[in-house]
Each structure stands twice: as C-alpha cells, then as structure tokens.
Amino acid sequence: xxxxFAPSPTGALHIGxxxxxxxNWLAARHAGGTFVLRIEDTDRERSTPENVEQIxxxxxxxxxxxxxxxxxxxxxxxxxxxxxxxxxxGGHAYRSNATAEDVRSYKDRHGADRGFRGEPEDAxxxxxxxxxxxxxxxxxxxxxxxxxxxxxxxxxxxxxxxxTPLYNLAVAVDDLDAAxxxxxxxxxxxxxxxxxxxxxxxxxxxxxxxxxLPLLHGPDGKKLSKRHGAASVQELRDAGYxxxxxxxxxxxxxxxxxxxxxxxxxxxLVRRFELERVQKxxxxxxxxxxxxxxxxxxxxxxxxxxxxRLEDYLHRDGKLGGAVFAAREKIQTLADFWPLVGPIxxxxxxxxxxxxxxxxxxxxxVLALVRDVLADVAEWDTDHLxxxxxxxxxxxxxxxxxxxxxxxVAVVGTTVSPGIFETLELLGREETLRRLDAALNRG
Numbered sequence: 001x002x003x004x005f006a007p008s009p010t011g012a013l014h015i016g017x018x019x020x021x022x023x024n025w026l027a028a029r030h031a032g033g034t035f036v037l038r039i040e041d042t043d044r045e046r047s048t049p050e051n052v053e054q055i056x057x058x059x060x061x062x063x064x065x066x067x068x069x070x071x072x073x074x075x076x077x078x079x080x081x082x083x084x085x086x087x088x089x090g091g092h093a094y095r096s097n098a099t100a101e102d103v104r105s106y107k108d109r110h111g112a113d114r115g116f117r118g119e120p121e122d123a124x125x126x127x128x129x130x131x132x133x134x135x136x137x138x139x140x141x142x143x144x145x146x147x148x149x150x151x152x153x154x155x156x157x158x159x160x161x162x163x164t165p166l167y168n169l170a171v172a173v174d175d176l177d178a179a180x181x182x183x184x185x186x187x188x189x190x191x192x193x194x195x196x197x198x199x200x201x202x203x204x205x206x207x208x209x210x211x212x213l214p215l216l217h218g219p220d221g222k223k224l225s226k227r228h229g230a231a232s233v234q235e236l237r238d239a240g241y242x243x244x245x246x247x248x249x250x251x252x253x254x255x256x257x258x259x260x261x262x263x264x265x266x267x268x269l270v271r272r273f274e275l276e277r278v279q280k281x282x283x284x285x286x287x288x289x290x291x292x293x294x295x296x297x298x299x300x301x302x303x304x305x306x307x308x309r310l311e312d313y314l315h316r317d318g319k320l321g322g323a324v325f326a327a328r329e330k331i332q333t334l335a336d337f338w339p340l341v342g343p344i345x346x347x348x349x350x351x352x353x354x355x356x357x358x359x360x361x362x363x364x365x366v367l368a369l370v371r372d373v374l375a376d377v378a379e380w381d382t383d384h385l386x387x388x389x390x391x392x393x394x395x396x397x398x399x400x401x402x403x404x405x406x407x408x409v410a411v412v413g414t415t416v417s418p419g420i421f422e423t424l425e426l427l428g429r430e431e432t433l434r435r436l437d438a439a440l441n442r443g
Contacts, residue, residue, distance in 0.1 A: 001033030002181045008040045009051035012232035013058035016216045019250040024184045025064045026273040037069030058233035062243050080165035083173050092202035097124035116154040126159035136194040141211040141275050148194040156195045172199035180208050187212035211275045214282040224285050240335030245297040249290045254283035295332035326422035344426050348413030363406035371436045380429045382421040410439035
C-alpha cells in the first residue's frame, strides 16, 4: 500500500485535515506500506513558506511521520506540461478558446444534460476529451461504486492557455508517478474524482483505490468551523491537549471498531485500523469529549512524564515539584494546570466573591483555630495535615467544607486548588502560617 497526504498550504492544518492525515498514516502503518507527503502548493499567492511550515509543524506535533516527501507539486510543473503535450499528441486533449458563454450556448443547442464538447483550435486552454458513451466509474471503499455518465460531463480544462497545469491534471499525474495505490481524502474532492480518472484512463493507467471521508460536523450537526472551538492542530496544542489523545479522538471520528472501548493507544489503533470500517455519515467533533479523553490520558501518564510536558508547555524548567502529583486528578488539559496551582507559587489571587462567602466572621473564627492547630503539627506532610484538620472539623462539629474552604481562600485566594492537604504541604509551614496570618489581619 502506498498512500499520500496532500494538503494545500493555504493556512494552518485544520481538524478535518488532521484526521485525513491520521487515516492515511494509520492505513499505511497497518498495512506495512508507505506514507507519502505531498504539498499541493500550486496556488502561489496563498501557498506561502510559512503555511507549509505550519503543516509540517502540525504533523510533527501529531507524531505522524512520513516515509517520502515532502514533495512539492509546484516543482513538478515541467512533468505536468510533458504529460499535457503527450495527451495533445495522442488526441486525448485539444486546445480551445471556448468561453463560459460558448459552453452555455452549446448546451442550449444540445440539451442541458449534454456535456460540452469543443472543436480543436490552434491556441487556447487545453481540454481533455471525454468519451461520448459509457460511464466513468468511481469505486470507493466508503461510498461504494458510483457511475458518472460520460455524456453528462463537460470536457474539463486541464491546463490554461499559457500551459499552466490545473489541479485535476496535476493530482492525477502526481498520484501516477508516485505509484499511489490508495487515495484517502475528504469527500469534498469526490466531484473531482471522475475527472482525475479520465486523465489516468487517457494515460493508460489503472485507477487507485479511493476512500472519500465524510466531512466533520460540530456537535450541532453543522459543518465544523471555528465557532465549534479549536479549528487547527496548533490551536489544540496551544490549548494543552496531548498528541496521543488527539490521535485517539480523531481516529474514532467516523471509524468504528468492534469493541466499545474509547481509550485506544496508538499502537492498538494501527493494529485495528481498516478503511472498510469508516462510516458513511459525517462524524461530530465535540471538544468537550476531547477534553474528557485528554484528562484520561493525563491521569495515566507517569508523574515524571507529565511534569516534563508541563514544564515544556509552561516554559518553567524544574520549578513545578509536587504540584503535578497534587493537581493531575483535577486537570483535563495542560492549560488547566497553572490556573489551578499558580496561586501556590505566585501568591493568593483576589477572588472577592470567595472572600465574602468564606472569610466572614465564622470563617475567620475557623482560620484562627486552624492557625493554632497547624502551628503545632509535628511533621508537615499530607498525613499529619489531614489528621490535624480533621480534628478541627470534629471540634467545631462542622462539615469538612466549612473548614477546608476558608483555609483554601486564605492561602490561594479562591475556592479552587489541588487537595487542601497537598496544597498546604506544597506551601510549607512558614508560608502557610504567613498567609493565614495575612488573611486574619486583613480588614
């Protein structure tokens, strides 16, 4: 098997494109085949080096390694022009100056269902000859077999008058030259497929196996867009998602396995993946579900691994210590971490609502007792802190929340933090008592 991922570098790699890249990669790795990266950069105004780098950067972050490439379509123009001349010389194509008005006039004379057929001229754009009878049949692993009646198809333009090749010609030639056996792409390309097949047919080549993936929708059933959340791979990375979690989630968007498992590590995805099981209906990308899955992956990471990823993400080398262990049960993305633990390191935030709710007269009375109890704790660790604070709960005949929340607001400024015992252990005795005193002395 030889598959290719062929993005157009007109912007960042969007979520749907990332899933297409993943499916190509999974198919190749499952079959022990070859994954080819081709950059379709013939749109010179929008295909900038910066956009190309965004695609390469996205693939690196997703850890989708390619075996060949990147092959730049713009560097193969001479080969495309060679094939155009071959098609002209063989009578499979002709030059025509026909305009859009000429095409409409032709159909008025021959019927709306009759595809345009031009007369050869000495100059003009190059059109491919479509047979008058029969059908061009697209065989697709997802959609099945679809015949396109040749009589309905216009002779497509495959090159401009100046010899510049157009998309359908270039794609077909590039797939042929790269010996691509399977074309896995979004079904927005489906209407182009019969035109590309006609090019391959004119060149005497066999058609590859096609698999057109239904486009992704948002949770509301509408076409996926920025309003549904992260729109690109880089936005997912910046939002603190793990690449392995993103691979897992994207793989399940439209591909079903016989098991009901949700968490499937990448090696297992490779082992199980089969194009024939890709569903025909559009899958729905739901960032809430991705967040849940990412949280599962975070909690399964060894603390040392998660610490390193958080330090890389936050650019804080070796400064996180035990906060990672304390917080990992409460975060779903890497971006959730610092808002949770930052006040431990940077000092309490000023959450007025939390202060008014928990540091009233009752709360301050709790803090005064807590301060005295904590000053006498023999060893400053979670076990001894737990024991000491539970005694305060019993002494006041209170619920744990009525004791723990005033402490939390006093030491971090808000009602959200890692576990209260872990938070105090991280702060240390001296800093904890200092913050309690500051809260008690606040007017």
